[in-house]
Amino acid sequence: MASGRSWNWFHRMGSPRWFYETTGRWLPWLWVLTLALMITGLVWGLAFAPQDAKQGNSFRIIYLHVPASFLALAGYYIMAIAGAVGLIWKMKLSYMVMKSAAPIGAALTFLALFTGAVWGKPTWGTYWVWDARITSMLILLFLYLGVLALQYAFHSREAGNKASAILALVGTVNIPIIYKSVDWWYTLHQPATIKLTSAPSMHPDMFQPLLVMILALYSFYALALILFTRAEILQRESKTGWVRELAQQAHPAQSAGVTK
Amino acid sequence: MPILWHNVPRKNNQIAEKSLPTESLLTVDELAYERDDCNVFNPINLVVEAGDILQIEGANGAGKTTLMRLLTSALQQTSGSIAYQGQSIAQCRYEYLADILYIGHQSGTKMGLSPAENLRWMSPASTSKADITHALENLGLAGYTDVPCYSLSAGQHRRVALARLATSQAKIWYLDEPFTAIDKQGVKAIEKQLQNHAEQGGAVVLSTHQDLALDTVRKYSIEAHADRGALQ
């Protein structure tokens, strides 16, 4: 069949071993890229970017807050898409990716909330304000926690995977609705607060390091996702020959007794 | 969207040569099911013809219930195929489901309904009231037809579910441990029903540890897969 060949790459990609070996080759580069971008962005943003006219130096938190929020949201979609691929094509690997994406996304959402709160104190005079974006972030955190909790609630790994994939999909459909509703709700109540500087109107000197930090977090996300997935692959594929060989190579001392 | 939960089982070309008679009611080929990457049982091959009574045997945990649920398409197999009259049940799903009857461990009777209401619910729409009363009386539930089910004993519950056999128009009956909590007389009455069904061209697949008093029973034993032993 003609379609058979063109789907080959797809099925090969679904093989955990293929993923493990390929990403193993990428990893060193990804580490270098992530660290380089992260250090550049942080130093540039914290020390060299000009300070904001209204907010002073506290505005520098934007270099952490915005990239984290970005990835927190994008991460949910990555998780949901991985779950959908798992449900439709019954691909084991994509469930592993989904499972790995959940803690990373939850941690980044927490980070976005935390940096937002710390930024709020000097800006608004309070750590917590029911601002539209912060409220949406909080809901996103709850969505992540739901997926995580559901994942581990089942004795059967498979049931946990399928359940959290469905939940992630339902959440994906809901996220735009939630964001729009919260936005609308916020304009309805209009509390008098200082509006945060939004990215497009930023001065280029401020915006460029932000761009670097966003790229840094994307790269970081890829790195973390790959690391989590590789660990997951080892745990799940522990009965296969190639993982056993890998373990023997890594710990020859421990398995030396085998040959005796 | 429905693609999400009806996948077409993978083709298995190893057995294709075994010229399967298309008139076989049910043909199961190399059926395997994995739960959390562990095979539940050794691959299953069986053929059920009209008039067969097939008893599935196997130790506790061998996967009898899993097999029943695969056969009724409540679960999706990992590999292998199930064909109904020569056609994969994934393709003729609704046709197949209309022709089967399944009574599982939990019988599906509602506590809040009376035996008559329960049977009404589980029987074809054309079943008359007299048929329902008759079916219940046949299984020794005369006088109980209109009391709520929660006042009945476990055995009586089972009987309510098994009364479906009398009203059913299904060709294949799948009975998972049908005799649990049923007394000797009840077992006899049900065995007779199974025999009648088989003689009329139906088929019965049942799992039970009891020896049936019927002489036409074929047996098929399933074994837990080595994967699962390795786990423990």
Next chain:
Amino acid sequence: MTFQFNSLQEMWAMAGHGPYVWTAVLVSVAVLCWLLAKPIMQHRQALKSIARNLQRDGGQLDKEQPKKKNQSTPVSEDNK
């Protein structure tokens, strides 16, 4: 692009916003590091425990494979 502060001390203080900015930075770095350290630890532990299991089973790696294959052929086929 110029260094915005006169000294490192000044940068640390950030004109009074230092505590906020540096808390955000430290917590962020900690969380990000944790996200990288956790899978690496898991990875290591998984390899170790697999190797340990192999040793415990004493060469099961070689014995088990063919045995499994035998068992997976259909054992009981009593149709007809």
Next chain:
Amino acid sequence: MMGASGGFSAYVRRDLLLAYRRRGEAASPIIFFLLVSTLIPLGVSPDSARLAELAPGIIWVMALLATLLSTESLFASDYQDGSLEQMLITPQLLVLPVLGKVTAHWLVTGLPLTLVSPVIGVMLSLPTAGTVPMMASLALGTACLSLIGAVGAALTVSLRKGGLLLSVLVIPLYMPVIIFGSASVQSAIDGLNWFGPLAVLGAMLSAAIVLCPLAIAGALRLVSNN
């Protein structure tokens, strides 16, 4: 095995009959709704001006919790007695019985809540301008809540202690409903146009009617087996 068990209306009728047989249990969300609303004046203040200000939000939050309370049992008894298994192998699209069950659930919880809400409105001194919008938004909104909650109930049906988890899964998804529900009441009280938020609620309901049964059916098929 088609028979009486097939179809949407058969499931609605059966679940209504079952709820009627267990009236006490079926009424508990309504009683909960009434009881909690007596706590509010005790906990906040009996001052009617303050109550009136909070009433739209409070009534909506309580209606949401009352619905959530009853959602857990939506598929639980069917799962335990095996009729869920039978439902999965009826020769028809699974979304029909699913939608039937959710409809019955709404008729047993959402609709009575809507009908009782004017009483609570009076108790919490909700301005009279808010009564009709409140009933309209509750009628639409609780239907959304039933549908969304059913997804959570289906996902957790095979878990022994699914109740708490269910609320973790479902409450974030409830948020748009409560925003627009209470907003329509609030706008009516403020003399603004309250059809806007109500229309959004209606749009959400129609989307939920289309999408939720698919998710519920998928969840029941894939998860309840394990």
